Amino acid sequence: MSSRQLKRKHANEVMDLEMDIKRKERELREAKEDSRMYQSDLERERETVTMLKSTISQQSTTQLTLSTQVTALQAQIGALQSALNQSSNNGTQLTVELEWARRRIAELEDETRKAETQRRKLHNIIQELKGNIRVFCRVRPILFSDVSSNGSAASTPSSNSPTPTPEDEARRIRASKADINFPDKLDHKEIVLRSSSESATGQERKDEWAFTFDRVFEPHSTQAEVFEDISQLAQSCTDGYNVCVFAYGQTGSGKSFTMEGGSTDMTAGMIPRAVEQVFAVTDELKTKGWVYKMEGQFLEIYNETINDLLGKGEFDKKKHEIKHDVKTGRTTVTEANVVPLTSPGQVRSLLALAQSRRTVAATLMNERSSRSHSVFTLRIMGENALTGESCEGSLNLVDLAGSERLEKSGAANDKDRLRETQNINRSLSALGDVIAALGEKGEGKSDKHIPYRNSKLTYLLQNSLSGNSKTLMVLNLSPLATHLNESLCSLRFATKVNNTTIGTAKKQSKTTTSS
Numbered sequence: 460m461s462s463r464q465l466k467r468k469h470a471n472e473v474m475d476l477e478m479d480i481k482r483k484e485r486e487l488r489e490a491k492e493d494s495r496m497y498q499s500d501l502e503r504e505r506e507t508v509t510m511l512k513s514t515i516s517q518q519s520t521t522q523l524t525l526s527t528q529v530t531a532l533q534a535q536i537g538a539l540q541s542a543l544n545q546s547s548n549n550g551t552q553l554t555v556e557l558e559w560a561r562r563r564i565a566e567l568e569d570e571t572r573k574a575e576t577q578r579r580k581l582h583n584i585i586q587e588l589k590g591n592i593r594v595f596c597r598v599r600p601i602l603f604s605d606v607s608s609n610g611s612a613a614s615t616p617s618s619n620s621p622t623p624t625p626e627d628e629a630r631r632i633r634a635s636k637a638d639i640n641f642p643d644k645l646d647h648k649e650i651v652l653r654s655s656s657e658s659a660t661g662q663e664r665k666d667e668w669a670f671t672f673d674r675v676f677e678p679h680s681t682q683a684e685v686f687e688d689i690s691q692l693a694q695s696c697t698d699g700y701n702v703c704v705f706a707y708g709q710t711g712s713g714k715s716f717t718m719e720g721g722s723t724d725m726t727a728g729m730i731p732r733a734v735e736q737v738f739a740v741t742d743e744l745k746t747k748g749w750v751y752k753m754e755g756q757f758l759e760i761y762n763e764t765i766n767d768l769l770g771k772g773e774f775d776k777k778k779h780e781i782k783h784d785v786k787t788g789r790t791t792v793t794e795a796n797v798v799p800l801t802s803p804g805q806v807r808s809l810l811a812l813a814q815s816r817r818t819v820a821a822t823l824m825n826e827r828s829s830r831s832h833s834v835f836t837l838r839i840m841g842e843n844a845l846t847g848e849s850c851e852g853s854l855n856l857v858d859l860a861g862s863e864r865l866e867k868s869g870a871a872n873d874k875d876r877l878r879e880t881q882n883i884n885r886s887l888s889a890l891g892d893v894i895a896a897l898g899e900k901g902e903g904k905s906d907k908h909i910p911y912r913n914s915k916l917t918y919l920l921q922n923s924l925s926g927n928s929k930t931l932m933v934l935n936l937s938p939l940a941t942h943l944n945e946s947l948c949s950l951r952f953a954t955k956v957n958n959t960t961i962g963t964a965k966k967q968s969k970t971t972t973s974s
């Protein structure tokens with residue numbers, strides 16, 4: 460081979476080698492580029508791996524927490540399940556116990572009903588043992604008007620000053636007061652009146668009168684104290700007895716205060732208290748199967764004429780007659796309003812209405828209210844569907860007309876006043892006669908005639924005074940010395956009543972089926 464050829468061959472080989480080098484260089488550049496890309500990919504992947512690792516670590520913490528919670532919840536479910544099992548066991552136990560308790564309640568209710576029947580019997584035995592006519596005596600306190608209107612020498616002030624000093628007041632009170640004493644501080648049954656006067660020969664004469672009653676109330680006694688014993692009688696009328704409470708005494712001695720009282724709770728008298736009590740007792744007895752119906756009537760007897768205090772119009776012009784049903788022992792008055800009673804509030808408004816009618820009459824007819832008798836009657840009818848018992852009783856609350864004698868009433872020169880006083884005296888003495896006759900009958904004279912018809916009052920009260928009834932007389936006394944003689948008359952009348960024993964009270968009840 461020629462050198463030329465060799466040269467050319469060599470040049471070709473150089474050229475090939477150069478091309479090879481260029482190719483290799485290009486490949487190297489590409490490889491470097493690839494390497495850079497792989498490097499950055501690797502970086503990214505590393506970051507991703509780091510992130511994933513942290514996520515995994517967080518999630519494994521969360522998973523740990525959750526699995527702890529799941530374990531706790533499973534434990535709770537276990538506890539609840541066992542509590543539920545326990546409860547359902549308890550529930551079964553409770554159902555058994557409830558059933559037992561129900562049976563026990565029914566037994567106890569039955570026992571209570573029997574105990575109530577027994578209590579009513581015992582209560583009435585006690586009332587019977589206390590006597591069917593009881594007398595309380597109540598002396599009212601001295602009032603400001605008593606001393607300020609008293610014309611005695613003691614009312615003259617000691618100084619020249621027109622306003623009396625406290626000493627003047629005290630002296631006035633002492634001089635006005637009657638000498639009334641209450642020696643029995645334990646049982647409060649005695650009252651002693653004393654007086655001293657000068658005899659014709661100039662010697663001092665001392666008198667003393669002692670009286671005993673079922674209870675004597677001193678001037679400071681409250682309405683609540685007086686009501687305490689009356690409340691037991693009011694209870695009797697829900698058991699089927701006829702009960703009569705009447706206030707006796709001269710005008711101004713406190714009869715209306717005792718029976719009706721003032722407008723406050725403290726001063727409320729026997730009528731509103733008895734009504735409240737009867738409603739409370741009938742309400743309580745509902746739980747023992749008793750259902751009661753009550754009705755009220757309020758009458759006034761003035762000059763032997765009956766007036767309906769619950770009638771319509773200002774003045775009652777109707778003619779009323781008293782009728783007694785022998786079979787039922789019930790007293791009715793023709794054309795007199797008998798109002799169904801539903802609540803103590805309604806009774807209060809009825810009493811206020813009756814009071815206002817009396818006041819109207821009083822202004823028109825010269826203090827008529829103190830010259831008339833007022834009789835409030837509450838009739839109670841009860842039925843017990845559980846025991847088959849039924850009963851009917853009544854509560855009569857009577858405010859009698861003033862008992863003063865003729866010369867005191869200033870009636871001698873006044874024809875109308877004279878007639879009034881004679882009527883009052885006749886009806887009060889008829890009351891005394893009836894009680895005395897009942898007393899004799901109670902002592903064995905079974906054929907003794909009882910003169911109920913001698914006055915409207917005794918005829919109206921016939922069932923409340925006869926052997927089937929319980930009677931309480933509240934004798935009201937004035938504390939004033941000027942009224943001492945009137946007080947003595949009242950005390951003698953009340954003693955006559957107190958010495959009377961009237962048969963044995965019988966309740967009006969019947970049993971249709973045995974319990």
Ligand SMILES: Nc1ncnc2c1ncn2[C@@H]1O[C@H](COP(=O)(O)OP(=O)(O)OP(=O)(O)O)[C@@H](O)[C@H]1O
Binds near residue numbers: 600711715717860
């Ligand atoms: N226990 C008492 N406590 C306070 N005040 C009383 C008491 N008793 C009576 N009074 C008051 O004495 C006055 C006369 O009483 P009350 O009107 O009750 O007498 P009365 O006997 O009913 O008279 P009348 O026959 O005229 O109706 C009244 O002002 C009354 O408020």
